[in-house]
Amino acid sequence: MSEHKIIFTGPVGAGKTTAISVLSDIVPITTDELASDMTKDLKQQTTVAMDYGLMRINGSERVHLYGTPGQERFNFMWEVLTQGGLGLVLLIDNSRKEPFQDLYFFLDAFKSFIHTTAISIGITRMDEKSHPEIDDYHREISAMGWPVLPIMEVDAREKEDMSMLVQSLLYTIDPTIAE
Amino acid sequence: MLFANHEPMGIALLGLNGKDQPMMEMFLKRHWSTQCIVVPDHLAKLCILDLDGIEGNRLLQRQQSEYNQRPLIVLSVHDMSIVGVRVLRKPLRTELLKETIDVCRSEILQDRIRIEKAQSESERIIRVLPSTGPVKQRGIASEWQFQSSGENKRRLSVPSAASQARIIESTCGKSNKKEEKQPLITNKSYFYNHESNLQLILKSAIETSRSNRKPAHLVFQDGKSITILPNANQCLNAISDSKLKPRCLLKLSAEQVKVVSSDYSESQLMMSCDDNPQPLDALLWKVSLWSSRGRLPIGTVEDVNIGIRKWPNLTRMLAIPEFIRIAALWSKNPISLTKTAELLRIETGYIYAFFSACHAMDLIQFHSSYKQNSNQKDPISKKLAKTGFLRRILTRLQSM
Numbered sequence: 001m002s003e004h005k006i007i008f009t010g011p012v013g014a015g016k017t018t019a020i021s022v023l024s025d026i027v028p029i030t031t032d033e034l035a036s037d038m039t040k041d042l043k044q045q046t047t048v049a050m051d052y053g054l055m056r057i058n059g060s061e062r063v064h065l066y067g068t069p070g071q072e073r074f075n076f077m078w079e080v081l082t083q084g085g086l087g088l089v090l091l092i093d094n095s096r097k098e099p100f101q102d103l104y105f106f107l108d109a110f111k112s113f114i115h116t117t118a119i120s121i122g123i124t125r126m127d128e129k130s131h132p133e134i135d136d137y138h139r140e141i142s143a144m145g146w147p148v149l150p151i152m153e154v155d156a157r158e159k160e161d162m163s164m165l166v167q168s169l170l171y172t173i174d175p176t177i178a179e
Numbered sequence: 180m181l182f183a184n185h186e187p188m189g190i191a192l193l194g195l196n197g198k199d200q201p202m203m204e205m206f207l208k209r210h211w212s213t214q215c216i217v218v219p220d221h222l223a224k225l226c227i228l229d230l231d232g233i234e235g236n237r238l239l240q241r242q243q244s245e246y247n248q249r250p251l252i253v254l255s256v257h258d259m260s261i262v263g264v265r266v267l268r269k270p271l272r273t274e275l276l277k278e279t280i281d282v283c284r285s286e287i288l289q290d291r292i293r294i295e296k297a298q299s300e301s302e303r304i305i306r307v308l309p310s311t312g313p314v315k316q317r318g319i320a321s322e323w324q325f326q327s328s329g330e331n332k333r334r335l336s337v338p339s340a341a342s343q344a345r346i347i348e349s350t351c352g353k354s355n356k357k358e359e360k361q362p363l364i365t366n367k368s369y370f371y372n373h374e375s376n377l378q379l380i381l382k383s384a385i386e387t388s389r390s391n392r393k394p395a396h397l398v399f400q401d402g403k404s405i406t407i408l409p410n411a412n413q414c415l416n417a418i419s420d421s422k423l424k425p426r427c428l429l430k431l432s433a434e435q436v437k438v439v440s441s442d443y444s445e446s447q448l449m450m451s452c453d454d455n456p457q458p459l460d461a462l463l464w465k466v467s468l469w470s471s472r473g474r475l476p477i478g479t480v481e482d483v484n485i486g487i488r489k490w491p492n493l494t495r496m497l498a499i500p501e502f503i504r505i506a507a508l509w510s511k512n513p514i515s516l517t518k519t520a521e522l523l524r525i526e527t528g529y530i531y532a533f534f535s536a537c538h539a540m541d542l543i544q545f546h547s548s549y550k551q552n553s554n555q556k557d558p559i560s561k562k563l564a565k566t567g568f569l570r571r572i573l574t575r576l577q578s579m
Contacts, residue, residue, distance in 0.1 A: 138489040148511075149490070
C-alpha cells in the first residue's frame with residue numbers, strides 16, 4: 001500500500017478545513033472546538049488539533065490530507081504532522097490585517113520542510129479584500145530570498161481552484177511527470 | 180469620446196428630405212452600429228435637424244421650446260450661430276459630424292452619471308464595490324465562463340471536453356499529434372507578428388493608462404470598445420469572447436483601433452456601464468493566447484534558456500493543465516523552448532502559446548549565459564521513484 005500526505009497550513013480562517021473537505025473522498029475528520037480566544041471574533045469554531053481528509057487514488061493508494069491548527073500555540077504539532085509529507089499547501093487569508101506577516105511566519109515556520117519538498121500558496125478571500133494583490137505577494141517572497149513559487153488566488157470552497165493549487169504543488173515537485 | 184456598451188442612444192432626424200434621411204441613417208449605422216438608433220422625436224436623446232427644409236425654422240423653434248435640455252445639431256448651408264445649438268455647415272464634413280455626435284454622446288452620458296450620483300449613497304456604493312474583483316463574463320459566447328453561483332464567487336468553471344478542445348485549438352493551435360515524430364523545425368508558420376495586432380495595442384494602452392493613472396478606451400471601427408481602468412486593475416469589455424477572438428488574428432492599424440484617454444473617473448465609468456469588470460491581466464492573457472494560437476512572437480529564439488519571473492495567476496486565467504507543468508518547469512530551472520518540448524513531451528503549440536502569453540505579461544526572463552549546475556540532480560532521476568504515484572494523484576485531481 002502506497003500512502004503519502006499533503007499538509008495544509010495557514011492562519012485561522014484561511015480556509016484549510018474547507019479546502020480539505022472539497023478535496024477529500026471521506027467526510028473530513030475535524031477537531032473543531034468552540035473558539036475561546038480572539039479567534040471567536042472570526043468564527044465560532046476553530047481547529048485545535050488537526051483536520052484530516054483522504055483522497056483515494058486507486059485500490060491501495062491513498063493521499064492523506066492534513067490541516068494544521070491555525071493558532072501559533074499549536075505549532076508544536078506542525079513538525080510531527082509534516083513528517084513524510086509530499087509538500088505544503090499554504091493558504092493566506094487576504095482579508096486579515098497583515099497578510100504578509102502571516103506569509104513570513106508560515107514560510108519561516110515550515111522552512112526546512114519546504115526546502116526538502118515543495119510548496120504552493122493560495123491566497124483566499126481576495127473577493128473580500130483585493131489588496132495586497134498577487135503581484136505584491138510575489139514581490140515579498142522574492143525579497144525574502146525565496147525562488148519563484150506558485151501563488152494563486154483561490155476560493156477554498158471551489159474544487160477547481162483547490163485542485164489547480166495542488167496540481168501546481170505536484171508539478172513543482174516534478175514538472176516532468178509523464179502523461 | 181465613446182464608452183463601452185451603453186444602451187443605444189436614440190437620435191431623432193428632423194427636416195431631412197427623402198434622399199438625405201436614409202443617407203444619414205446609413206452614416207449612423209456605419210459609425211456606431213447599434214449604439215445609435217433613429218427614434219421618434221419624443222424618444223430621442225439627441226436631435227439632428229436640417230434647417231434648410233421647408234419646415235426648418237418651425238422645427239427649430241419647437242425643439243428650443245419643448246426640448247431645450249436636449250443636445251441639438253443643426254445642419255445648414257448658411258454660416259450662423261444659435262445659442263445652445265451646434266451648427267454644422269453644409270456640405271457636411273462627415274468627420275466633423277461624427278465628432279460632434281460623439282461630443283453629444285459624452286454630454287448625455289455625463290448627465291446620466293450626474294443623475295445617478297444624486298441617488299442614495301448606499302446604492303451608489305453597492306454598484307461600485309464589486310469592481311475590485313473578477314468577474315463574470317456576460318453572454319453565451321464566453322467559452323470559459325466565470326460563474327457566480329453565490330455571492331462573491333470569482334472563479335472559472337470547467338468547460339466540457341468539446342469546449343476544452345475548442346479552447347485548446349483557439350489558444351494552442353491545431354494538434355500536431357499525427358506529425359509528432361517529425362523533428363522540431365523552425366519555420367515561418369511557428370511565428371506571428373505580435374507587433375501589429377491587438378495584443379500590442381492592448382498592452383501599450385494598458386501601460387500608458389497605468390503610467391498616466393487615467394482610464395482609457397480602446398475603440399474599434401465598429402464602435403465597440405474596451406475600457407481600461409488602471410487603478411482598479413480592471414477593464415470593461417463590451418466585446419464577447421467570440422467576437423474578440425477573430426480580432427486577435429487581424430493585422431490592425433491605429434486607424435482601426437483608437438486609444439482614447441478618458442476624462443471620467445473609474446467609478447463614473449463603472450457606474451455608467453452595464454459590463455462586469457474583469458481583470459486587465461486576464462484580458463491581456465487571453466488576447467495573447469488567441470493571437471498566438473500555438474505560435475511564437477516573431478523574433479523569438481527557441482534555443483535561449485528562459486524562465487518565469489513569477490507564476491501567472493492561473494486559477495483566474497484562461498488555462499489548460501499543460502500550462503501548470505510548463506510554469507512549474509520554467510519556475511525551477513532556466514531551459515530553452517526546444518528542451519521544454521523534449522523534456523515535457525508535449526506539443527510545441529502548448530509551450531509556444533504559454534510563452535507568448537507570459538511574454539506579453541512580461542513574465543519571461545532570458546538567461547543567455549545560464550549553465551545548469553553540475554551538482555544539480557536530474558529532476559527525472561531524482562523523482563523517478565515517486566513519478567508514477569504523482570501521476571496518478573494528478574489524474575485524480577484533473578478528473579475532479
